[in-house]
Amino acid sequence: MSEYLPTILPLVWAAILVLGVFIYVLLDGFDLGIGILFPFAPNHDCRDKMMNSVAPYWDGNETWLVLGGGGLLAAFPMAYAIFLPALYLPVILMLAGLILRGVAFEFRYKADTSRWMWDAAFAGGSTLAALIQGAAVGAFIQGFDVKDGAYAGGAFDWLTPFVLVTAVALAAGYVLLACGWLIMKSDGELRDWAYKVGGYAIFAVAAFIVVFSIWTPLAHEDIAARWFHPGNLVMLSPVPVLTALAVVGVWYALKQRWTYLPFLLSILIFMLCYTGLAVSLFPFIIPPEVTIWDAAAAPESQLFMLYGAIPLVPIIVGYTIYSYYSMWHVKDHSAYH
Amino acid sequence: MFDLDPVLLARIQFAFTVSFHILFPSFTIGLSMWLLVLETMWLRTGKAIYLETAKHWSKIFAVSFGMGVVSGIVMSYEFGTNWSVLSHAGGNIIGPLLSYEVLTAFFLEAGFLGIMLFGWNHVPKGVHLTATAAVAFGTLISAFWILSANSWMQTPAGYEVKDGVLHAADWGELIFNPSFPYRFAHMVTAAYLTTAFCVGGIGAWYLLHNRNVPHGKVMLGMALSLFVWLAPTQLLLGDMHGLNTLEHQPAKVAALEAHWETGRNVPLILFAIPDAEEEKNNFEVAIPGLGSLILTHEWDGEVKGLKEWAPEDRPNPMIPFFAFRIMVGCGLIMIALGLVGAVLWLRGKLFTTRWYLRAMVICWPIGFVAVLAGWFVTEVGRQPWVVYNILRTADAISPVPGGSILTTIIIFVVVYGFIFGAGLYYMAKLVRRGPEATPPEPDEDEVDLSRRPLAASGNP
Numbered sequence: 001m002s003e004y005l006p007t008i009l010p011l012v013w014a015a016i017l018v019l020g021v022f023i024y025v026l027l028d029g030f031d032l033g034i035g036i037l038f039p040f041a042p043n044h045d046c047r048d049k050m051m052n053s054v055a056p057y058w059d060g061n062e063t064w065l066v067l068g069g070g071g072l073l074a075a076f077p078m079a080y081a082i083f084l085p086a087l088y089l090p091v092i093l094m095l096a097g098l099i100l101r102g103v104a105f106e107f108r109y110k111a112d113t114s115r116w117m118w119d120a121a122f123a124g125g126s127t128l129a130a131l132i133q134g135a136a137v138g139a140f141i142q143g144f145d146v147k148d149g150a151y152a153g154g155a156f157d158w159l160t161p162f163v164l165v166t167a168v169a170l171a172a173g174y175v176l177l178a179c180g181w182l183i184m185k186s187d188g189e190l191r192d193w194a195y196k197v198g199g200y201a202i203f204a205v206a207a208f209i210v211v212f213s214i215w216t217p218l219a220h221e222d223i224a225a226r227w228f229h230p231g232n233l234v235m236l237s238p239v240p241v242l243t244a245l246a247v248v249g250v251w252y253a254l255k256q257r258w259t260y261l262p263f264l265l266s267i268l269i270f271m272l273c274y275t276g277l278a279v280s281l282f283p284f285i286i287p288p289e290v291t292i293w294d295a296a297a298a299p300e301s302q303l304f305m306l307y308g309a310i311p312l313v314p315i316i317v318g319y320t321i322y323s324y325y326s327m328w329h330v331k332d333h334s335a336y337h
Numbered sequence: 338m339f340d341l342d343p344v345l346l347a348r349i350q351f352a353f354t355v356s357f358h359i360l361f362p363s364f365t366i367g368l369s370m371w372l373l374v375l376e377t378m379w380l381r382t383g384k385a386i387y388l389e390t391a392k393h394w395s396k397i398f399a400v401s402f403g404m405g406v407v408s409g410i411v412m413s414y415e416f417g418t419n420w421s422v423l424s425h426a427g428g429n430i431i432g433p434l435l436s437y438e439v440l441t442a443f444f445l446e447a448g449f450l451g452i453m454l455f456g457w458n459h460v461p462k463g464v465h466l467t468a469t470a471a472v473a474f475g476t477l478i479s480a481f482w483i484l485s486a487n488s489w490m491q492t493p494a495g496y497e498v499k500d501g502v503l504h505a506a507d508w509g510e511l512i513f514n515p516s517f518p519y520r521f522a523h524m525v526t527a528a529y530l531t532t533a534f535c536v537g538g539i540g541a542w543y544l545l546h547n548r549n550v551p552h553g554k555v556m557l558g559m560a561l562s563l564f565v566w567l568a569p570t571q572l573l574l575g576d577m578h579g580l581n582t583l584e585h586q587p588a589k590v591a592a593l594e595a596h597w598e599t600g601r602n603v604p605l606i607l608f609a610i611p612d613a614e615e616e617k618n619n620f621e622v623a624i625p626g627l628g629s630l631i632l633t634h635e636w637d638g639e640v641k642g643l644k645e646w647a648p649e650d651r652p653n654p655m656i657p658f659f660a661f662r663i664m665v666g667c668g669l670i671m672i673a674l675g676l677v678g679a680v681l682w683l684r685g686k687l688f689t690t691r692w693y694l695r696a697m698v699i700c701w702p703i704g705f706v707a708v709l710a711g712w713f714v715t716e717v718g719r720q721p722w723v724v725y726n727i728l729r730t731a732d733a734i735s736p737v738p739g740g741s742i743l744t745t746i747i748i749f750v751v752v753y754g755f756i757f758g759a760g761l762y763y764m765a766k767l768v769r770r771g772p773e774a775t776p777p778e779p780d781e782d783e784v785d786l787s788r789r790p791l792a793a794s795g796n797p
Contacts, residue, residue, distance in 0.1 A: 059403075062410060063447055067439050069413035074436040077428020084417030084424075085735035091418055092745040096752045099407045103756045106403055110763055149425065155741045298504045301429040305436050312440040319444070 009303060010296035013075035014285070016309060020071060022274055023317075024064035025133075026177070026267060031058050032133075033178025035101055035126020036171055037197065038119070046190045051122070053185040055105055060320060062098065074305055078149055078295035079285040086144045086151045087136055087158055094132040101125030127171070134170025138163035141216060141277070143287035162215065169208035173270060176201040176250070180263030198254045198262055205269065206247045213240065216280065222288070223280045236279060243272040341739025344731045347419040350746045352716070354411055356709055357753050361405030363708045366480055366525065367532025368398050369473040371559070372453075376469050380462060390552050392457065393772035394536070397764050399454055402446075404760050408753070413439075419742075423723055423733035427503050430496060430511060431486050438482035445475030477525065484524055488517035490724050491715070492585045503727070515585055519578035520715075526571045527711065530671060531704025533560040533567070538701025539768055541694040549771040554688050557697065561682065565675035572668055576631075582715075583632055583640075586725060589718035591643045592654040593661040594628060598642040603628040608662075611654040616644060652720040660713035667707035674700060 031054040041047045073080040084091055104122035111118055135158065142162055145153035179198030183191055217224035227236060246268045253261035283291045296302065372391050379387035413435070416424050424431070452460055452468035460468075495510030496503050505511055540556025543549045583590045595611045595618050596603055605627035609618035629638040643651050674696065681687040688694075723730040 059406065060447055062406075063439075063443055066410055066413050066443065069410075069417075070432070070436045070439045073413075073416060073424055073428055074432025077432055078425050080417045080428065080432075081421035081425035081735075084414060085421045085737050088418050088735070088737045088741050089744065091414055092748060095411050095414060096748050098410065099752055099756060102407045103403070103759065106400070107759050107763065110766075150421065151736050155738050297432060298429045298502075300505050301433050304505065304508055305433045308437055308440050312444060316440075316444050319447075 005299045005303065006296070007293070009299050009306070010076075010292040012306065013071075013296070013302055014283075014292045016313065017068065017071050017075060018278065020064055020067050020313075022271070023320075024061070024068055025274070026270060027057070027061035027064060027320075029174045029270070030054070030177040030181040030263075031061055032101075032126045032130045033171075033174035033176070034181070035122050036130055036175055037178055038123040038126070040197075042189055042193050046193065047119070049186055049190050050182065051105065051108070053182065057324070058102065058105060062102070063316075065098075075297055075302055076285055076292065076295040077297050079290065082144060082146055082149075082151045082286050082290065082295075083140075086153060087139060089155060090132045090135055090139075090158065094129050094136075097125040097128035097132070099125070101129065130171040130174050131167040134167035135163045137170060137277075138166030141166070141281070141287065142219070143289075146286060146289060149290075162219065165208070165211065165215075169205075169212070172201055172204040172208060173266075173273075176205050176266050177263070177270070180250075180266045183262055184259055195254055195257060199251070202247060202250045202254065202266075209243060209247070209269075209273065220280075220288075226280065239272055239276050239279065243269060243276070246272060341743055343737060343739045343742055344734050346739050346742040346746065347734055347737075348730065350742055350749065351415060351419050353746065354408065354415060354749055354753070356712070357757070358405065358408040358412055359708060359712060360705055361401050361408065362476065362480065363528045363531045363705060364535065365398060365402050365405055366476045366528035367530070368394065368401070368535075369469070369476050370529065371532055371536065372398060373466075373469045373473045374559075376466055380466065386551055386555055389772045389774060390555050393552070393767075395454060396767050400760055400764050400767070402450070404756065407756070411749075417735070418737070418745075419735055420723065420733045421735035423728060426501065426728060426733075427490075427724055429502065429504050430489060433505075434482050434486040434489070434512070438479055438486075442475050442479035442482065445471050445478065449475070480525055480528070481521065484521045485512050485514070485517050488520045489514045491520075491719055492516040493724055493727055498727075503724070516578075516581055519574070519581045523571070523574050523578045523711075524708075526567060526574055527704065527708050530564055530567055530571060531708060533564040534671070534697075534704045535701050536560045537564070538697050538699075541697035542701075542768075543771065544688050545691065545694045545698065550688075552772045557688065557694075558682075561675065561678045561687070564671055565679045568668065568671035568675045572672065575665075575668065579632065580634075586719060587641045588643065588646050588651045589657065589715070590632060591641055591645070592652040592718050593657040593714050594632070594640070595654045595658045596628065596640055596642045597644050599639065599645055600642065601629060601637040601639050602626050603632075603640045603642075605631060606658075609658070611658055613648075613653045613655065649721065652718050657714045657718040660710040660717070664707050664710035664714060667703050667710065670700065670703060671707075 034050050034054050038047060038050060041050060069080075072083070100121040102125075104118040104125065108115060108118035108122065138160075139158040142158075142160060144151060145157060176198060179194045179201055182194035183198065186194065217227060226232060246265050249265045250262055250269065253265060281287055283293070285292045285295045372395055375387045375391040375394075378384075379391065416431070416435075449468040449471035452465060453472050456465050456468060489511060492515040493503075494514040495505065495507035495512075497506045498504070536556045537560030540553040540558075540560060543553030544557065579590065591597075594603075595606050595609050597616050597618070602625075604623035604625045606618065606621055606623045609621040609623075611618050626636060629640055630636055632638065632640050643654065677693060678687060678697075681690050681693055719725055721729050721731065723733045
């Protein structure tokens with residue numbers, strides 16, 4: 001076995017997982033966002049349309065979450081073993097939320113008198129899952145109390161003001177993605193409404209980005225040092241500049257009532273924030289101490305999985321793209337119920 | 338404030354969620370294969386009844402598959418939430434096996450499920466058959482990896498320990514560890530039997546109520562022609578699995594037989610209340626000598642008793658003992674139903690003998706009972722080890738307070754109870770509605786909802 005493998009393999013797996021989680025965030029992001037918006041839709045007909053617009057995709061979207069969980073266990077078992085006990089209650093609440101909203105897709109159309117129950121399960125489950133995912137991002141940034149390779153903190157250590165704000169921030173981001181999605185996939189009243197809500201969402205997202213750009217470096221000296229180091233400042237400056245441009249772009253696209261740009265530029269915002277996060281935290285997988293090399297599985301395990309992942313991940317990505325492509329022009333899913 | 342034992346609570350929570358989850362794969366592994374058989378028969382014979390039956394059951398399959406998916410997502414996180422020390426120490430080995438399950442089985446199933454459920458009138462027949470086959474074999478591949486991981490934890494092989502962490506030494510030995518072939522054969526057979534009794538029971542119900550009689554005959558007839566030989570085969574496979582367990586996990590066998598003393602010519606205990614404190618059985622009813630014969634296939638074969646191990650190194654026999662008897666009892670009932678059914682069929686009375694039909698209706702869930710009982714035997718029987726003779730369950734637990742685990746047990750019971758009730762209600766509705774003689778042509782939009790497993794069941 002090459003002597004470089006223990007250095008390279010964790011990087012490769014970190015890249016695969018970062019990509020997998022990003023795909024999950026985008027895909028389930030808009031579909032959870034639709035669940036958050038669900039109770040506020042103008043009317044019943046709009047709600048049906050909203051649900052139908054994501055109905056064909058939600059299953060496939062959530063497969064990426066399974067890949068994330070399984071992949072983290074396999075590639076970075078120590079990180080998996082710290083992250084999940086540290087976020088025990090929120091993770092299980094998130095899973096409960098995802099279960100409730102998942103079955104709501106299926107049972108809502110079969111219910112007659114109890115439809116309100118599945119509506120509530122869909123909206124409640126989606127909102128809960130989105131908030132907790134946001135909280136998890138915040139908890140990840142603030143780091144975990146680790147001793148001897150295991151979580152050493154309490155059940156509610158994660159619960160800080162910072163985390164409450166990241167929870168709402170990610171939910172706002174998901175709402176923005178959902179608006180972009182609805183603009184592409186609907187018409188008439190629902191589309192008008194999506195433009196309007198999207199306008200609020202982009203303001204909220206912009207505000208949160210500003211808040212975090214100030215709060216995070218203030219709270220974490222090492223992150224501040226990384227961004228404001230003279231050598232890095234120039235190299236990293238495109239990230240905030242492009243983010244600002246993308247925010248303005250979304251706002252303008254919404255104002256001009258463009259069809260595809262609000263969604264595409266929202267994705268760009270997510271991508272840039274995600275990059276910013278990666279720059280802030282790399283190479284830590286459990287900040288502030290555990291790096292991807294500390295947490296990595298044995299090289300022979302990472303290599304064994306890589307043999308499978310190299311052919312299979314592109315196939316899965318290809319299939320996902322194909323499934324979106326092939327259903328793109330089907331706007332009316334009313335035949336479903 | 339009383340003390341909440343985190344280990345016990347974590348075990349209860351894991352047992353509850355994994356028991357709930359296994360119900361769905363147990364059913365869909367067999368059902369997808371039966372759907373493949375039905376579709377092949379339809380293509381071979383051109384008889385519409387096979388197609389109608391396949392379409393009807395594919396709706397029930399869809400509901401069950403969807404519930405298996407949502408309860409499966411939970412499992413992929415629960416290793417970390419409940420057993421972080423196991424995840425850390427065993428991640429090098431368990432992780433890749435579980436990841437391969439996601440990459441090889443999830444992909445196949447997710448990729449072809451849509452075509453299988455919605456593509457009937459929209460893709461060429463050969464493509465549809467391929468999709469059905471992909472889903473059927475996808476479930477088998479999934480079972481392969483999951484059972485390999487479980488078997489490895491029961492009979493570890495192909496590993497080495499470095500600095501307290503397990504490392505893979507030989508992937509072939511590790512994947513095909515000593516108990517894996519037996520467990521895999523036993524579980525897949527159990528899944529097929531589970532499906533056969535659901536299908537046969539519902540077919541019998543139609544015949545009893547004089548509804549969908551031709552379809553009911555297909556269901557009962559095909560189910561019987563499977564379990565009449567598969568149930569006895571399962572007894573043989575179980576016996577082989579038992580011999581393998583006796584070799585690798587003798588304490589488990591001692592527990593499931595409630596044998597305290599090592600000896601030759603040991604009895605077969607039919608009934609007893611094992612008492613772990615006193616290390617003896619109360620109210621024992623036993624057949625002398627038969628225990629050695631069954632377990633070792635020799636009249637005077639030596640069988641180790643639980644006292645061979647220190648109390649902290651052996652399982653409490655209570656659950657394995659009773660669960661084993663429930664499992665074997667179910668198996669014997671299945672064999673009897675197969676024999677009686679075969680005799681009735683040869684006499685041409687299978688579809689009209691009401692007491693037999695009633696018995697089949699009552700026994701529809703018998704496979705689920707046997708599967709759950711069997712898993713309780715093997716999982717409780719391997720205690721106190723989570724990785725046999727390497728890592729104790731009590732040492733594998735996450736650093737999570739008992740109160741958190743208790744809270745989540747309540748959450749899972751409420752949520753699963755709720756969705757299980759709804760899913761069961763909906764599947765019962767599909768059964769009552771029965772197969773449709775002239776299936777309506779699905780329109781274009783339906784096809785495009787192909788990524789949704791449960792959606793197939795909802796189109797009026």
